[in-house]
Amino acid sequence: MNLTGVGRRYGRRRPWVLRGVSLELPPGVLVRVEGGNGGGKSTLLRIVAGIDAPTEGRVGGRPKRTAYVPERFPVALPLTALSYLTHLGRVHGLGRAEAVRRATHWLERFGAAGHARTPMAELSKGTSQKVAVAQALLAGPELLVLDEAWTGLDAAARRELDLAVAERTAAGASVVFVDHDPARLAGVPDAHHRLEGTSLVPAASSGPAGPRVRIRAAAAPGGVLPPGLPGRPGPDGVVVLTVDAARSDEVLRILLGARPPWHVRTVEELP
Numbered sequence: 001m002n003l004t005g006v007g008r009r010y011g012r013r014r015p016w017v018l019r020g021v022s023l024e025l026p027p028g029v030l031v032r033v034e035g036g037n038g039g040g041k042s043t044l045l046r047i048v049a050g051i052d053a054p055t056e057g058r059v060g061g062r063p064k065r066t067a068y069v070p071e072r073f074p075v076a077l078p079l080t081a082l083s084y085l086t087h088l089g090r091v092h093g094l095g096r097a098e099a100v101r102r103a104t105h106w107l108e109r110f111g112a113a114g115h116a117r118t119p120m121a122e123l124s125k126g127t128s129q130k131v132a133v134a135q136a137l138l139a140g141p142e143l144l145v146l147d148e149a150w151t152g153l154d155a156a157a158r159r160e161l162d163l164a165v166a167e168r169t170a171a172g173a174s175v176v177f178v179d180h181d182p183a184r185l186a187g188v189p190d191a192h193h194r195l196e197g198t199s200l201v202p203a204a205s206s207g208p209a210g211p212r213v214r215i216r217a218a219a220a221p222g223g224v225l226p227p228g229l230p231g232r233p234g235p236d237g238v239v240v241l242t243v244d245a246a247r248s249d250e251v252l253r254i255l256l257g258a259r260p261p262w263h264v265r266t267v268e269e270l271p
């Protein structure tokens with residue numbers, strides 16, 4: 001999807017928050033957006049997610065399955081965590097049994113299965129954030145927009161969200177995120193942008209390039225390379241992937257978790 005010449009102001013006499021913002025979000029790409037406090041990051045993410053419309057400019061090609069984790073998640077809902085997630089799954093077009101299965105799966109992955117039957121209004125801030133993230137991942141979105149989604153999660157859930165992001169991009173989804181921690185997913189994003197004034201400009205990626213890892217893997221018969229991985233198998237079915245070391249565990253899990261799984265032949269840290 002793409003934004004072209006997007007501007008947003010909250011009222012005709014109010015100042016522009018965004019102006020002339022253009023952004024490309026190709027499939028399988030992870031994009032980080034940075035900016036100062038009140039710089040318009042949430043405004044931009046709401047427009048990308050389709051929760052808000054631009055005052056001027058165009059948004060094109062937004063995929064049908066779009067999911068958004070807002071900075072502040074509404075918790076005062078008269079539903080349990082599981083019934084809320086199941087309801088959302090139904091809204092996304094899933095059958096009831098499948099919606100329950102996926103809701104349970106994501107609650108388990110984020111370590112919140114024990115709260116499946118807790119009313120949303122009684123959830124702790126951290127557990128409510130796990131539900132916020134679960135609702136976004138539930139339907140396998142083709143566009144995932146994360147506004148400070150890691151905030152409030154415990155360390156295990158933060159790792160699980162890192163992995164879920166890698167899985168989504170590997171499945172061909174576009175993922176856009178804002179996070180106050182400059183180390184979040186360090187080395188993983190394909191693009192960094194920074195809001196300066198009302199403009200979106202390319203940002204230098206955080207810090208110098210880190211170590212790289214070369215992974216050689218061979219396809220099982222009938223195996224295809226999961227989408228989003230940076231390589232193409234040769235005629236012998238072997239693929240060589242050079243990735244940031246910070247991303248190598250995720251790439252290995254994606255290769256080993258593919259159906260059929262890939263055979264990892266060598267993993268080598270590059271000088």
Ligand SMILES: Nc1ncnc2c1ncn2[C@@H]1O[C@H](COP(=O)(O)OP(=O)(O)OP(=O)(O)O)[C@@H](O)[C@H]1O
Pocket residue numbers: 010017035036037038039040041042043044071
């Ligand atoms: N619904 C709204 N109505 C009026 N003004 C708004 C609205 N949402 C945001 N703003 C204003 O737009 C500007 C940008 O806000 P926004 O929340 O997008 O920035 P941000 O970079 O996400 O901020 P933070 O770092 O504090 O999360 C701010 O001046 C804010 O007050």
